[in-house]
Amino acid sequence: MTRSNMKRLFHFLLMISTVCLAAAETEMIDLDTINPSFNTPMSWYPNKGAAFTPLPTVTYSVEQGRKAMRISNVQGKDGCRFDCYRNYPVLNGDRIILTAEVKGKGKGIFTVQAYSGKKWMGHIGIKDFKVPSEWDRVQVSFDIVDLSEKDMTDGVICMFGAGKGSDFQLRSLKFERVAEIAGNTAFPNIWTAFLPMDADYQPTKQELTSIPAALNGVKPRKVQFAGGEHDFKPDFENKPGPLPHGAGNCAWLFAEINAPQDEDYTIGAGADWWMQVNVNGKAVIDTLKDGNTHHPPRITDHKTTVRLKKGRNLLAVKYVTGAGSSVLALGGPNELRGVGQKIRIVEELFKDDFENAQARRPGNPQIIQGEYSYALVGPSRQGVYTTARKLAFEPARSEYTMPKIASGKSFGMSFRLIRFGKDDARLAFRFSDPKNGKSCVLEFLSRTGGDLEINILDNGKNAGSFRYPAKWIPMDVMFSATALGEYKLALETLVDSSVRNYSGKSTFFADINDAMFRIDAVLETLGGKSAQVLLDDWICGYAMPDQIRKMIPMDIRVEDTFDPKKAGWKLILDEEFDGDSLNPDLWTRTFAMKGIQLKDGFLELRATRKPAGNGKVIYETNGFSTVKKYSYGYYEARVRVRDCSGWITAFWLYGGQTGNSYLDGMEVDVYEDYYVFPGKPLLDFNFHGFVGRVMKSWNYVATLPGSSRDFYTIGCKWTPFEITYYINGKAIRSTANHSPHKTITYDALNHRNGFAPLHLCFYGKITAEYGAGKPIEDKGEFPDVFKIDYVRVWEYPRQEDPVVKWTRREQPLIVEPGEKFELEADVTPNPRTNSPIKGVYLFDSGCLIDYKDKPPYKFTVSIDDKYYSGTNYMRTGRSREKPNLQSVLHAYAIYAQDARGRVGHTNAVIKMTRPQKKSTPYQGKAQVIPGRVNPSFYDEGGNGVGYLDDNVNVNGKAGFRKDEGVDTNGEWIGHTITGEWVNLTVDIKKAGKYRVEMDYGAPDTCGGSMLMLLDDEKLLGTFEMPGRGSGWGGLKTGLRNIELPAGRHTLKLIVIGAYNYSWLTFSEEK
Known part of the structure; x- marks a missing residue:
């Protein structure tokens, strides 16, 4: 707004009586003064629009000494409406209350429209009420908002009416302004x-x-x-x-x-x-x-x-x-x-920019090379839809699902309206449920030489009408709606970039829940001429408010400086490297002590060389990790990063696998120095982990504050809802398009979380310049060394967390696709702090999928597109691949946060959908129990039926099942990732109790567990498979007293962790 406009507004507001701010009631209707032209109270008149005609009958009577206005014979399509000339002063943030004394039958209706000065801005809202049979007071409230970013709402006019068939009397109508935001005087800056x-x-x-x-x-x-x-x-x-x-x-x-x-x-x-x-x-x-x-x-x-x-x-x-x-x-x-919201589409499900002229499109639009005047935008191809009478068309993807409230998203549709409004025409976009015929319609009506009329028709009823000058076309249109039924319409003209915002309620979107809805459109002429519309950049998808605070109340508090000792965290690892070699009780190495030296209180990691024949050498280096795994805490090391090319070094947290952040871990790269070059010490900070068999990754980059020859204390704070990185005790400043933070922070709302414990790891890796592990010409001694002064780990205190426990854990692991099941937790404040619970969140494998702000904390879940659409689970990382839902492992956990920001959570409950086809025995022959069962002879049926493993067999050169996904050589299965599984059809000769022994292998930093199911129904047991030593074989694990029925059955082995596994030997218990 210009300064002159602000002054005019200020002087206008000074003339407003302060009585309204004090919330006094004002009588709106004077029944003693009647306008003879309309037989209505003075300043009121009947609306003669087509939807409100024929006009109703208006009569007057005196009852109990008070005059009343009777409205009867209401036959208009939308009933009747009486409009008022009077403008009542209001401001954004106010609430107005309309109070009527009425009796009769049917439905009464209040309508409030907004003005900026004398300029009509649109509808604040339309609300109806049931007319009481006896005299009574009825109150309806409206919240005042600015409907435009350019023009402030400073006044409203109010209307009342009745639904078709109604018959009622009215003897008082009062207006009350409640100023939630009061005052106009400038605030100091x-x-x-x-x-x-x-x-x-x-x-x-x-x-x-x-x-x-x-x-x-x-x-x-x-x-x-x-x-x-x-x-x-x-x-x-x-x-x-x-x-x-x-x-x-x-x-x-x-x-x-x-x-x-x-x-x-x-x-x-x-x-x-x-x-x-x-x-x-x-x-x-x-x-x-x-x-x-x-x-x-x-x-x-x-x-x-x-x-x-x-x-x-x-x-x-x-x-x-x-x-x-x-x-x-x-x-x-x-x-x-001025605190407002701008909606933008953050996840595109459909987009047509009309650049592909050969693509087939419903409605068969002509594709032209557009030319805009006034240099408003650059020229692009556009779609021209033309009809002599009526044309139906739709987006290439026409079916969608509403995003869940927990996603913080709404459904959004946007397009650029380049030309429309020259002739009498109607353009309408319909959102409909084909099962019941209900719909919400965004309608544009054009009249020759006039403004556009824009209507929101909700299940056939008008939920908002707005006028928009046709001269402001071209414009960008954004329509969005939430699962709560709140819609927003933003119209941004390209003429001067001003924005008009409208909002209201839609029962269609409130009632659609998780059902599928369709989008189609129609263009039709309202006169004798043809109708035409030019569109560009038509997008449908999931939208979010373009604001800092999310719709979901989650307290993510990033501290710019952090000292775990001052914060009272417990020091649980303090390694100063004062000895002659690594402490084997604390550390495990990749290659013995090769390239590792403890000297003068520092650990030095170098690249070494070994002869490779023919005058060549192989440059190699080492890595080492903690024997123990750690969970939430603060991890830091004082290091001097590499300075020369030819290798990279890193400090990271890793669970041995990244298959599921609740079951086996994730990868938190405290730093990697991929991008360190002389004079440019740039570090990379990554976060990796699988979700639904798809790797999700995010990263930041930041420059070291000094040179690569300096020492830095690099740390990482890992709490239930936050991972933030620090250098020398200060949060590292950086930004990325996947994050709202100005620091290197990953959080549970915008990224993911996890609680599986992780190893603390350091490593070096030779790059191509020095052969990348292959023989090359001898370049002499490697010119660089990576130094570590100390490593420390502080444990995150949990004593004041909320208490969160599952109400019922004994549930079937396997469910049908789309089958509904319940997950519920008992949540109570911490007994020491008694801090109230502010939010409870449901996560799947580290991804937020739902939340509640009041008990009972029961979530009804179904593993299908309808439920998961729009949730964080379906959001992609850098790979842009969408996670899978069916036949993969889902690990659910419920988190709770209290008013102090403390977070507690359950452990994981596992679910998986049943394959829709039945697997068959390998080569038609079932394996026999008791006896030895070879998991490499897993069932036939393909990926998702007989097994789940997305990669081509890396052991295919052994010639065994080389065209399938399971990594097997015929006896061993390896390269496992959490969630992989195989089916084994077996013939059990005798019912009874059995013991089973399995061969497996896993080095110190790997290992895990394996679930064994019977017929996708019963969990027989869980094999524990800890990592030991440095090899991938030679270990055994087992189960005792498992109950097996006689006959042909299917065993399912589900991997959790990283290991090789082989023969299972079944024998009867004695």
């Missing part, structure tokens, strides 16, 4: 600050009512807020760190508000982490005890409405920060009203 202050200092009453020249001996300085926020981190002499409340990072801020008159005034504030806002010496917002409770801080975190006096008013704010982030957010009513 330049403040007088005193810092650093003693956090225990309390200003005097006089100091809180005028800006002091000095405060407790501290001189003032000016600070300026931008966008309602200021980061005090550079202002404090002692840089903020993870300090307790009152430890020394405190500031007092003062500013004046000059009010032209007495007025109610809303203030919003948020802080990282404690604050107290005073107005004229009185505290009105105070979080000094409990902290902000929201992160990151925003002016919407804490709001209050105060009474300003005419003239000078003083704001005094105490601010205390104990974190590396020192952001204080402050704003007044105008800043609060």
